[in-house]
Amino acid sequence: GENVEQHPSTLSVQEGDSAVIKCTYSDSASNYFPWYKQELGKRPQLIIDIRSNVGEKKDQRIAVTLNKTAKHFSLHITETQPEDSAVYFCAASITGRGSTLGRLYFGRGTQLTVWP
Amino acid sequence: GAVVSQHPSRVICKSGTSVKIECRSLDFQATTMFWYRQFPKQSLMLMATSNEGSKATYEQGVEKDKFLINHASLTLSTLTVTSAHPEDSSFYICSAADRGFRIEQFFGPGTRLTVL
Numbered sequence: 001g002e003n004v005e006q007h008p009s010t011l012s013v014q015e016g017d018s019a020v021i022k023c024t025y026s027d028s029a030s031n032y033f034p035w036y037k038q039e040l041g042k043r044p045q046l047i048i049d050i051r052s053n054v055g056e057k058k059d060q061r062i063a064v065t066l067n068k069t070a071k072h073f074s075l076h077i078t079e080t081q082p083e084d085s086a087v088y089f090c091a092a093s094i095t096g097r098g099s100t101l102g103r104l105y106f107g108r109g110t111q112l113t114v115w116p
Numbered sequence: 117g118a119v120v121s122q123h124p125s126r127v128i129c130k131s132g133t134s135v136k137i138e139c140r141s142l143d144f145q146a147t148t149m150f151w152y153r154q155f156p157k158q159s160l161m162l163m164a165t166s167n168e169g170s171k172a173t174y175e176q177g178v179e180k181d182k183f184l185i186n187h188a189s190l191t192l193s194t195l196t197v198t199s200a201h202p203e204d205s206s207f208y209i210c211s212a213a214d215r216g217f218r219i220e221q222f223f224g225p226g227t228r229l230t231v232l
Binding site: 032034041042043044045046049089093095102103104106107108109111 | 148150157158159160162165207209211213219220221223224225226228
């Protein structure tokens, strides 16, 4: 099955700096890559996602890049704020194929701390 | 956006009892629901995938006789933890997807289970 690796496991940045979280995946058939933010005791919230036919996607301070050849994708957060502090998970999925449709394979998560 | 609810949000039970957790899609038909378990400071671990009207598919290492999943309608799936033990204490999260809607999964708020 798919294997998603995520680094770093913890990341501390000063407010206003940028944060980058990287993930790799193993199954070249994966075609959907969402990123989730999870605050303590809460549900994961989708913050951005990218499909395999796109190399980059941006939404205000958040961007995701995808390199299909190298099988890695990254989350970029610019101008970080203390409220960005949370655990971030990357995931990979194969969509449009039989019973595995929509199944997410998660990375281990990155605890991001933004210091004021 | 699509809304998924989960009930109860917290439950404390004695060892040996059974606990039922409900997951409901409130404004869309969920053809597929996923059940995850998350231990503190860890990633989401998929337990099983359930499609409406058919038996759930369990991940390797998940006891199907202990974690009973029922997905009898397009808006409701239930997870029953039978004969719960302290090691079953965890955060249980469901997600729902509609293949005809979007590829995004919508997560419930989670259920914190504590087995004494």
